[in-house]
Amino acid sequence: MKIVWKKVSDAQPGEVLADNVYDGSGFVVLLKAGTKLWDEGLELLKVRGVKFIPVCEGEFVEQSPVTENLIVPEAPEVIENYDDIVLSASEITSKLIQTGVLEFQKLQNVTNEIVENIARSSAKILNILRSHTRGFLFKHTVNVAIISVMISRELNWSRYNQILISQASLLHDIGLAFLGGFVFDLDTEDLRVRTHPILSVETLSKYTEMIPSSVVRSILEHHEHYDGSGYPMGIKGDALSEFSRILQVSDAFDTLTTKDLTGCSMSPYHALKWIVNRAGSYFDPVFVSAFISVTGIYPTGTSVCLSDGSRAVVLSPTKKRLQPVVMRDREIIDLSKGDHLWVTGIAS
Ligand SMILES: [Fe+2]
Ligand SMILES: [Fe+2]
Known part of the structure; x- marks a missing residue:
């Protein structure tokens, strides 16, 4: 089966989707791989703002989500103490959500530990693709931090900026906790969900003396797109901070490779492909390219x-x-x- 990317406007009823089609943010599957397109289905994709879709040339062959391959228990860990870091992240965010208090020293310790561990790791192993269900916010934020730090190292960012991108990653989705707990469908058509970057920033507003503006700004901008089609503000291009542009890539990769509530996820390879296909539209190509240097063209778990x-x-x-x-x-x-x-x- 050959996969051809087509504009939705050029696709014809009867053609078959070669891969899942997600909504604008990549969180919600609109149509599953193998679906035969029909008039209303195509209309749905247009209404939901999808511009390109993968269709089959030749007979459809199911490409399994390969979720079982995400677990590679014998592989070396990307960082030591992964579970301890997740536990600390969960304690920091739980306290912040429940009492409004940010344990800043503890946050600094965790972010330092992530940066130091990655610096010590000689191999670029992205073995963080644990089989966790989307909604377990803590692992997601730690994974995003690890990927973000790896990308920033690839770009020779200073240790200070690596710590800041790690902080931003750990705090970026804190606003989700105020929208119905940790387990829920990230339906980005739900206007409430679209407010979570703002809620995250509001939660941190009394700590602006401790948290640099670059961190706060990237949290606010983590669902923006390079072409201006993201939310909440529709900022685009160089108007987005470089912190935000890294966070967008790492957040998308961990989200796509994490099981959703139906147990589906993309394989690391397909998630990488999904991101590469959106370089220049959703994502800044410079950071996509740095990300490929981190993962290789065949990411861990493929x-x-x-x-x-x-x-x-x-x-x-x-x-x-x-x-x-x-x-x-x-x-x-x-x-x-x-x-x-x-x-x-x-x-x-
Ligand atoms: Fe988010
Ligand atoms: Fe996220």
């Missing part, structure tokens, strides 16, 4: 075919893009250390 016909799961990228570190039959192999084996494509 099922791949090797040149000898066997299958493996990617653990981490290497400098040789087609020769990542993989796990095959519970054996970890660094393909870049030899010349005889490489990735030929993703396993369907």
Whole structure:
């Protein structure tokens, strides 16, 4: 099956979707992969602001969401003490939500720990793709922090700015907690949900002396798009801060690879593809490109075919893009250390 991206206005009834189609923010599946398009369906996509859709050329072949591959328990951790960091993040955010008190010193300790741990990690392993259901805000915010710090390191940001982007990541969705708890569908057509960046900033308003404006601004702008189609303000291009543009990429990747309430999620590979397809529209291409340097073209957790016909799961990228570190039959192999084996494509 070949996947062709078409403008919604050019798609015809009878054509079949090759992949899930999400609403403007990427949080809500509007039509599932394999759906045969019809007039009302196409109209729905137009009304919901979808501009491009993936359609099949040839017969539709289901590409499994590969959620089982997100769990790679034997792989080295990207950072030490992941569970402790999630616990600390949950204590900070719970206290902030319940009492309005921000334990700033504790926040600094956690953000320092994330930055230091990533600096110590020699391998660029993005093994944070735990199988958690969307709505478990704490793991999401920690994952976003880790990805954001990795992108900022790729761009040689100062340690100070890495700590700030980590702070912004841990606090960016705090406003969601005021919209019905931690588990709910992120329906971005729901105007209440669209207010959560503002609610997050309002929650932090009495701490503006401690939290730099760059952090507050990126929290406010984390659902904006590079082309101005995001929310809450529709800011675009260079008017968005660089912190915001990193946060948009890392937030999208963790959200897409996290199970939604129906248990569906995108594989890391498809989430990366989803983001790459929106470079220049939703996302600043500079930061998408830095993100690809972090993940490799086959991100951690992707099922791949090797040149000898066997299958493996990617653990981490290497400098040789087609020769990542993989796990095959519970054996970890660094393909870049030899010349005889490489990735030929993703396993369907
Ligand atoms: Fe958000
Ligand atoms: Fe988020």
